Amino acid sequence: MKLHCDVEVVSRHLPTLGMRNRGKGVRAVLSVCEQTPRSQLPGPRRACLLVSTLKDKHGTRYELKENIEQFFTKFVDEGKATIRLKEPPVDICLSKANSNHLKDFLSTVRLAHRGCNVNVQLSTLAPVKASEFEKFKTKMIITSKKDYPLSKSFPCSLEHLQTSYCSLVRVDMRMLCLKNLRKLDLSHNHIKKLPATIGDLIHLQDLNLNDNHLESFSIDLCQSTLQKSLRSLDLSKNRIRALPVQFCQLRELIILKVDDNELIQFPFKIGQLTNLRFLSAARNKLLFLPSEFKNLSLEYLDLFGNTFEQPKVLPVIKLQVPLTLLESSARAVLGNRIPYDSHNIPFHLCQDLDTAKTCVCGSFCLRSFIQGTANMNLHAVAHTVVLVDNMGGTEAPVTSYFCSLTCYVNSTDTLK
Template identity: 80%
Template sequence: MKLHCEVEVIHRHLPTLGLRNTGKGVRAVLSLCPSRPHARGEPSSPPTACLLISTMKDRRGTRYQLKGNIEQFFIKFVDEGKATVRLKEPPVDICLSKANSGSLKDFLSAVRLTHRGCDINAPLSTLTPVKTSEFEKFKTKMVITSKKDYPLSKSFPYSLEHLQASYCGLVRVDMRMLCLRKLKKLDLSHNHIKKLPATIGDLIQLQELHLNDNHLESFNVALCRSTLQKSLRSLDLSKNKIKALPVQFCQLQELTDLKLDDNELVQFPFKIGQLTNLRFLSAARNKLSCLPSEFKNLSLEYLDLFGNTFEQPKVLPVIKLQVPLTLLESSARTILNNGIPYGSHRIPFHLCQDLDTAKTCVCGRFCLNSFIEGTTNMNLHSVAHTVVLVDNMGSTEAPIISYFCSLACYVNSSDMLK
């Protein structure tokens, strides 16, 4: 009987000697093994079991007697995979963590029976050293930085939380990676990946995704609608060939760190202001000519837009007002201004797309196809604490588009366009 978890053995008498415990658990395999093998001629009575703790550094393990030797169990957090077994001799506390809660409960039940001298009705493990492969199965971090080290014939450890596979010449995302449901950080930088599979969105715990220095030309819309909306916090897409991000990209509302340097971006998603948690934004050396109107809704700590092809604000506005408003325009404004829920289960899909791409007037109301568009310069310090200079001339200003839903809004806000 075995249990895989992290273990810290705390010697209770060390503090009285002025010494301290390490305070850090290590990955271990716990086994219930016979205290000693039967000698020839001995009756085959049920063997007494001991606890064997094996680690990567000590695969033969350390044995602890259990029968009548347990002072107390601490199981308040057993449902979280944590427990402590206090032994009498030696005076140690065996602290267990990061265990499967079901396996931990079964193992502790067997330990309790052994302590009482009862038969545990389970096969005991041998006293042979634990194989290295036993620990490989429970690795939480794997870093691969060359093609020759990339595993082709064996699968990735299912317990991985951090996987890096850089400089491996990958042309697509390995589907085996998408089965790692505990993955929190995935680094596939410095490869040749051209397309992202929608199934990356099945990694429900993924918080960091690094895809810099690849051959990406787009970002999959399906990822913007996946569970990444609630988990993804850091995304690095720098050094690719991306020209535009979909409007749905702004549904990744947990993003705090976004890197888009050295792409071919001609514009930001116009609803970028919905990324209310974004704190670090870098999009240097792209082809941005102006910023969308909702950019001013951001609240950043760091902003880098150096080396973009920003244009001077247009002197005259672009007027696309419709008088009277069309039925589509009037209906769309009513739905959006009143926050009425909509979806493809209620209205045609193409109308949902129209509503998703509606523009926000400076007054806070919405417009669809009837508006006035104007451009003005914005000091980037109004949205970011730290701003990298936009150009070599020391400027921290960039042109931003503003929309007006009516002539009255335009006249009342004309000062901002001067």
């Protein structure tokens, strides 16, 4: 019987010698092995614990029968446990194990400790093959085309995969089967489009697509499980002109990099990214910032090299008096937070509601509004601000919307 996990063997003599353990485990294969062939030993089989690592494939053997002082299993559901041996006086600390496999393994070890007959197939005392460790790798970094695997699959246990400078023109579908993946780095390739199935990687926290040929970030990805998992997204050095309004549903984002693209505007609901702390969008074609940009609370902001326009003196007036039935209904639905989807109203109306503008008073407006622009000091939303231009400026134009003439008159100071 075998268990794949991280292992740290800690000697209990270390504190008395004024020494400390490393505090970090290594990937290992634990085996409950038969010490003597069954044919040569009557009665219950005598088992031992063999701990093998990539550097020591022959492993270290530990007696089990009546040799375990204590089991620590408080965090077994998290894949962690400790086996305290009497001789030698060591603690075998296990982590990053499959919780179900760990429970079965500990049950077998208990039986061996009691000298009971172990009713599972025991391993033999033989060196562990290197392929055993390859199969359970959690990190793989490939930085050249010649090293890219064409004939064999990626280890299904991978949590971090980097395939850079491999001339990939599309995302390899084998990557999308790696259900434990937390970090995916596809930087410095030639990828033009992202498959919606990236959204099936339910644990993905860090996605790096720097230096590719992307022209968009799809709505399907914005509405996938990435909404709950994605923390860091790097879209720098691509060809993206706009991000969909649904992009703001990725509300767990902390880091967003979109430098060196062709962005002409941010999603106007960007203020919904309440967890965002690092935003870099240097060297794009931004003309102004959306009104909800003022709702952000950033630690770092870089908007250097954008072509910001000077605020317009006169506002754009699109007021409709009286309000149309569509406008009145939309304001009522959004103002009262009435849930809606394409199952109870037409899809195009859902899109209208999704793209409604927020007035400075907090109300909503669809097609009847006044639009004004004013400069804002970016230090109002970020602790650290990279200069917007070579002249030392930290201001940028922000667009504001007003649902009525009254709101506009009461807020004229914001446009000065």
